[in-house]
Amino acid sequence: MAVTDNGSGxxxxxxxxxxxxxxAESAALRxxxxxxxxxxVLLEGRARLVDRMVVRLWSACGMPADAALVAVGGYGRGELFPHSDVDLLFLLPAAPDEALRVKLSSLVGALWDIGLEIGHSARTIDDCLEASASDITVQTNLLEARLVTGDRSLFDELARRYDKAMDPRxxxxxxxxxxxxxxxxxxxxxxxxxxxxxxxxxxLRDLQMLGWIARAARLGSNWRDLARHRLITGGEASDLRNIERFLQHVRIRLHYLTGRAEDRVLFDHQEKLARLMGFEAGGSKRASEAFMQRYYLTAKMVTQLNTILxxxxGSVIFPDRGAAIVISDRFQAVxxxxxxxxxDVFERHPAALLECFLILQQRSELKGMTARTLRALWLNRNRINAEFRADPAHKALFMQIVQQKRGIVHAFRRMNQYGILSRYLPAWRKIVGQMQHDLFHVYTVDQHILMVLRNVRRxxxxEHAHEYPLMSRLILGLPRHWLLxxxxLFHDIAKGRGGDHSRLGxxxxxxxxxxxxxxAEDGGLVVWLVEHHLTMSQFAQKEDTSDPEVIRRFAAIVGDERRLTALYLLTHADIRGTSPKVWNGWKGRLLEDLFFATQRLLRGATPVEALGLDDRQEDARRLLRYHGLRPGVEDAFWSQLDAVYFMRLTPDEIAWHARVLYHRPDSDEPVVKARVVGDETGIQVMVYVPDQKDLFxxxxxxxxxxxxxxxxxKVHTTRHGYALDSFVLQDPGHDMPYRDIIMLIEHELTERLEHPGAPERPARGRLSRQVKHFPITPEVSLRADEAGRHYVLSLTAADRPGLLFDVAEVLAxxxxxxxxxxxxTLGERVEDTFLLSGGGLSQDAQLLKVEREILDRLQV
Structure with missing residues (x-):
């Protein structure tokens, strides 16, 4: 096509x-x-730059004089981020004929060719109004439509008809x-x-949405207009401008850093962003942590002002929603x-700063607070000072909030959102928006605590009893469960201060x-729970809980059944509150086994009886009878197993092994069986084979x-020299059904065991990008247990494929x-514990040598 532009080529x-x-001009703007x-300057400058380019090409492609080129979306607003799409509407007086379609196609191609990311549509006015009526995205884009070039009268007609069709409600x-x-x-x-x-x-989308509704309801086009309409205060308008600028800076920097329209504040970019935006490391905080805390506080303010506005x-757009209902001399329902x-309620009656949350808990018909209540609450939050906190009436109000039968989590979330909780509990102020760079907490510290509170409350x-039947039964039998x-609230309140956060908390x-x-009894329980909130998970996941001595030591720490029950509930809620990926049925079973064994011990059983050896065997026998096996068929197989085997496995596992092996305890061929376990997120594999070198x-x-x-x-050796090993595997997300995965494991592993060769090293794999930016320093500890019979190897390292193989190879x-x-596995970090014996570990030099070799293997 040889279209020319005023003869210039x-x-x-x-x-x-x-x-x-x-x-060139984009580089100059940058x-x-x-x-x-x-x-x-940047956002408007880029919009003007694009205006000039699209006008030039519109003319060069010979677009008809009765058509219009319209900017919509963010481009229509006159703001373009460095790599944002350019949203265009080709407004036509009638449906395009073939010649015009060719020209439009040529124009779109030319815009892409010069380096613009184009989003476009070609519509008549009727098309626009029809699409707008059925699609809120189209309606929103047209709200900020701006004529770039072309027929002004056609654009004005669209604006007039669109405005007439707009229904603000x-x-x-x-x-x-x-x-x-x-x-x-x-x-x-x-x-x-x-x-x-x-x-x-x-x-930013929250702020943009506020602008769109204001335009649709004809309440203004900027924050100053909203202040003039008394929808926000002058101070709030100033806050919104500053907040918007901060978020715009973040997005601009992200686009320039990545060279694309990247809006995710990924770990990869946080440290660079922080330094570009003037944040520096200080004290125990990295620059990225200071930057992200500022980001979270900004986001928190956005959600506050979003709620208010x-x-x-709503009060302007829906003015006819009924009269006020008086609740007290301070509050009413609207x-x-x-x-x-x-x-001036909060000025004259500071206690109302807490009372409002109590009323929301007590009156289920109330869905929240009015904008003026929220604003007054926010403006008066600093009235909660040392004098306020010392007032017995205020203390009583706070304790009433804690002890209510409903609305606990909503109350504390609101108190955190509007700055009341950080005023009432000064220690809370330090954890608001504080990141946790352990890569398995997916929330900031304050949000994690509120998630744990939510879990305990559930x-x-x-309505949640079907999810947590044991937890529900236990907590309802716990006197004054609100102590949990x-x-x-306090279990992680000292995070980030340095030192042991459990003791500081x-x-x-x-x-x-x-x-x-x-x-004293209740306060002592709360204090003890905060001090020991990690103890139960450490025992369950890092100690050999089939050892009666381990159960005895844990019971000595717990002391009584009330503490045991409370700690079990808090531990369960805490682990679930870190990340959806951290909790699994296997961890739940470890905690449950430890709970019941300790409970039996506290009720008078001996440490061996507490482990329920006889009960486990009897439960396993019942399962075998359920599956149709005659009494006594298991005896020959069980006679080859020691008590430790029965202590370490559940009745279900014991019965499963017996069903598979009772008729072949002396099998010459390897036996490999696999099954789905738990909530179908894992696979359990059993391997039975004459013991051999380097098997693990x-x-x-x-x-x-x-x-x-x-x-x-779990690794066992029978009395007659067979290895009976059991593994619980986490499904890596294979596309094939579980049935096919199980068949593959059983077939392939049997083949490997029938023709043993040298161990095959798995690929080490690549580190995740999170670990690259927040490296985990590996730690290894190898020490004798308290009884001196075994050695406990504990290690912490970045997770990667082949890690367990490397450890096993050193041990072998x-x-x-x-x-x-x-x-x-805790997100990107593993914390593994191994129970070992032999290998000359009783000699200090050998012990140190093994430690050092494992540490070398963990270095990445």
Whole structure:
């Protein structure tokens, strides 16, 4: 096509010049921004630059005079981020004929050719209105439509008819629903470790949505307009401008750092972003941690102001929602929201700063607070000072909130959101928005604590009893179970201070319990739970809980059944509150076994009786009879097994092994069986074979090559020299059904065992990008247990394929016997524990040598 532009050359020449000009001017805009970062200059400058380019090409492609080129979306608003799409509407007076379609295609191709990411549509006015009526995204894009070039009268007609068709009420409802759906995609939290600065709760999209509703309802086009309409205060308008600029800087920097439209604040970019935005490392905090804490506080303020403005919009857009209902001399209900009766309620009655949360708990018909109540609450939060905290009436109010039968989690989330909790509990202030770079907590410290509180609360609720039947039964039998809420609030409150956060938090909890006059027994329980909130998980996952001595030691720490039950409940809630990926049925079983064994011991059983050896065998026999096996068929096989075997396995596992092996205890052929376990997230594998050299190394190599993570391994040798090993594997996400995976394991592993060779090393694999940016220093500890019969190897390292193989290979090379392996994968980190014997470990030099060799293997 030889279209010319005023005789200056063909379209290809125009495209080439436009491409060069766009690149040069974009580079100049970036240089100017980096020299003096101003978001308005960059965003508007880029929009104007694109305007010039698209106008030039519109003309060069010979577009008809009665058509219009319209900018929509963010481009229509006159803001373009460095790598954002350019959204265009080709507004036509009528459906295009073939010649016009060719021209439109040529124009779109030319725009792509010069380096623009184009989103486009070609529509008539009727098409626009029809699409807008059925698609809220189209309606939103047209809300900010701006004429770039072409027929002004055609554009004005679209604007007039669009404005006439706009229904602010329907638009408001649709955008609220859209926000709820978007929040759900991001787990309803702005506090994820890698938030999306545009789409996550508290991101730029929330601010844009406020602007769209204001435009649709004709309430203004900027924050100053909203202040003039008294929808926000002048101070809030200033806050919103500053917040918006900060988030815009984050997004601009991300685009420049990555060279693409990247809106996720990934670990890969956080340290660079922090330094580009002027944050520096200080004290115990990295620059990225300081930056992300600022980001979270910003996102928190966005969600606060978003709530206030949406409620104010609602009162303007839906003015006929009924009269106020008086609750007390301080509060009333307006449209199912709690409202202050006088603007100075919190000034004259500071206790109302807590009372409002109590009322929301007590009156289920109230869905939240009005905008003016929230604003007054926020502006008066600093009235909660040392004098306020010392007032017995205020202490009583806080304890009432803790002890209510409903609304506990909502109350504390609101108190955290609006700065009340950090004023009432000064230690809380330090953990708001604080990241946890252990890579298995997916929430900031304050949000993790609130998740743990939520989990404990769910144990008390009938609608969740089917999820946690044992927890529900235990907590309802625990006197004053609300003490667990206090333990949850304080268990991690000292994170990030340096030192042992459990002991530091214990002191905070002790001070709180003393100040709030809790009885010594109750206060002692809260303090003890905070001090020991990690103890049960450490025993369950790192100790050999089939050893009666281990149960005795744990019972000595616990002391009584009330503490045991409370610690079990808190531990369960804590692990579940770190990340959806950390909890699994295997961990649940470890905790449950430890709980019941300790409970039996505390009730008078001996340590051996507490492990329930006789009960396990009897339960296993019942299962065998259930599966149709006649009494006594298991005796020959069981006679080859020692008591440790029965202590370490569950009745279900014992019965499964017996069903498979009772008729072949002296099999010359390897026996390999696998089955799905738990909630269908793992596979259990049993291997029975005459004991042979390097067996465990070969097995770990096999599973590693298949991509499985080994969660648990138990190694036994029968009295007549057979290895009976059991593994729990985490499914790596194979596309094939479980049935096919099980058949593959059984066939392939049997083949390997029938023709043993040298152990095959699995690929080491690549480290995740999270570990690359937040490296985990490996740690190894090898020490004798308290009884001196075995040695406990504990290691912490970055997770990777082949890690367990490397450890097993070192142990095998020294002739060390492995009894059990506990593999605990916490996000990107593993914390593994092995029970060992032999190999000359009683000699200090040998012990240090093994430690050093394992540490060398863990270095990445």
């Amino acid at each position: 063909g379209l290809h020449d125009i495209i080439a010049r436009a491409r060069t000009g766009l690149a 240089a100017a921004y980096e020299a003096q970062p101003r978001t308005k 329907a638009f408001f409802k649709a955008k609220r629903l859209e926000q709820e759906q978007r929040y759900a995609r991001f787990n309803d939290t702005p506090y994820a470790l890698e938030p999306n600065c545009k789409e996550s709760p508290g991101g 949406l409620q104010n919009y 449209r199912e929201l709690l409202d202050i009766r006088h603007e 144990f008390t609720m009938g 809420y206090l333990a949850a 214990m002191e905070d909890a002790r001070e709180f319990c003393t100040q709030h006059a809790l009885p 190394v070969r097995l770990t190599g096999f599973f590693g090559r298949m991509g499985f993570t080994i969660l648990d391994a 090379s020294h002739g060390i016997r492995l009894h059990t392996a506990r593999i605990d």
